[in-house]
Amino acid sequence: MREESKRKKDIHILLADMKYIDSCIEILQNSDLGRAYFSDYEKAANMLTYAVGQENIYVALDENEKCLGFIYYMTNGVFGSYPYLHIVAVKEEYRSCGIGKQLMKFFEDNASDSSSAKYFLTVDDFNPGAKKLYENLGYKCVGELPDFYKKGINCYLMMKRRG
Template sequence: MISEVKKLPITYLDECLAVFKGDDFNDRYNGQVLDWVKTGIRKNELWGAITDTGEVAAIMWIEESGFFHEYPYLALIGVKKNYQGQGLGTFLLKIYEAIGRTLNKNKITLMVGDFNTRAKSLYESMGYNAIGKVESAYMPTIGEFIMIKKLD
């Protein structure tokens, strides 16, 4: 199904945006998620899971020194609707961990909206711990849990 995971050039922008178009997640952030995708790809920090047929099935934006200019920060992760429930999120998180180890980091970080209980449960099941919650970090009605995972 997934043939490769790689950093995506700007030529993939429309396919990356398609991961979130019409998605409840994007709606919760008033369309800002699409702007985040554009920023991630322009900064050459957007990774994509590409299928055997060349389709972008999932993306993640990794800022290699985004948390306190020291630890990798997963700024965004998303799986296209027709690929959800197949373990792609878990797969990408394992790649994120591998990138952290390659960078010789002992911690990786992310934030997750308090409404996104399914994602938070996934992160916790993979060893991430919430270290705090920032109310109204991006949106006035959404709190964001800061989560950290210590790498082996």
């Protein structure tokens, strides 16, 4: 692993537009999540283009405006009432630099202004590192969804209460 990727990376997060779509597709397709669900370029492009159009995707940029990761969430994605994190992905060589944590903080700070908010996400059984990150951030597993998105892959539904 490169030395640069072992240090905390300073980023700024902003609403994505189409100029970042290719970077987001590349980041997604080079992740375990992307390999499992979005190996088809057109499928990934369509999903992320939709997210840009809905203004539900934010990019993590370095000081040179290079896209290092993104987060895609819906403010009322669970039961029409609670924020749902759809995807968080970080460029491979910048993982373990704190970017994922910064994106998660952005999600929690911006997805709801309710003092009693509950945040939801799903994480697949093939991604124990992400599940551990979410647990370290206070998310609890509230259910298991066998074969939820794809046969043979179990999904954990996780929730965190604000405060």
